[in-house]
Amino acid sequence: MMFKPLVIAxxxxxxxxxxxxxxxxCTQLEATLFALDLYYRDLSHLPFETRDKTNFDHPDSLESELLIEHVRLLANGNPIRRPIYDFKTHSRVPNQFDPVTPTRVVIVEGILALHYPELLPLYDFSVYVDAPNQICLNRRIYRDMRERGRTEQSVRDQFEATARPMAEMYVVPSQLNANMTVKGTEALDWSVESILVELRKRSLLSR
Incomplete structure (x- = not known):
């Protein structure tokens, strides 16, 4: 039977x-996670040096048409075939997809999850996570060195060249589209509980 999931951004x-x-x-709500990061445009047609210099923090770096269509399908209870992205080569894995079937809750996550106007009507609830620049940089260094094969200097350079200015231009203003804001420096379980309380208050978890 088709059902309409609760969609949280x-x-x-x-x-x-x-x-x-x-x-x-996702663990607490047994939700399906939809990560915008997997929708970076395929750059396999470019030399690696050119790919490496791409501004990955600009909205145009994501294939917004596809991700909007996929969120729309999931929001209506339909399955999708999600692309698989290789962060080390800045390219999609050719001819391979992850089949995703929505559960009762779908969580859409990404720096630009509240930026694209076409996505906003698809959300039942939205959260903005706020944190100081220095905290964001430190965490980004740790993540990108460990998971994406980057050097610390390359992460710092990218942060100053694109991540911070693009955040100020596109991400921070999108906070106005959120139903609530939590602090990224607070204890994780406190933020989770605050969100669950708000969802219950709005009777969104009783669907």
């Missing part, structure tokens, strides 16, 4: 703690 600057929060909420 979680946005915030890179390194704010939004991914950790989204994963914990």
């Amino acid at each position: 979680i946005a915030g600057c890179s390194g704010s703690g939004k991914t950790t929060l989204a994963r914990e909420l």
Whole structure:
């Protein structure tokens, strides 16, 4: 039987703690996680040096048409075939997809989750995770060196060249589209509980 999932958006600057929060909420709510990061445009047609210099923090770096369509499908209870992205090569894995079937709750997570106007009507609830620049940078260094094969200097350079200015231009203003804001420096379980309380207050968990 077709059902309409509860769709929750979680946005915030890179390194704010939004991914950790989204994963914990997914565990608590047995939700399907939809990460915008997997929708970077395929750059395999470019030389690697050119790919490496791409501004990955600009909204145009994501294939917004596809991700909006996929969120729309999930919001209506339909399955999708999600692309698989290789962060080390800045390219999609060719001819491979992850089949995703929505559960009762779908969590859309990414720095630009509250930026695209077409996505906003698809959300039942939205959260912005706020954190200071220095905290975001430190977390981004740790993540990108460990998970994405980057050097510390390359992460610092990218942060100053694109991540911070793009955040100020596109991510921070999107906080106005959120139903609530939590601090990325607070204890994770406190933020999770605050969100669950608000969802119950709005009778969104009783669907």
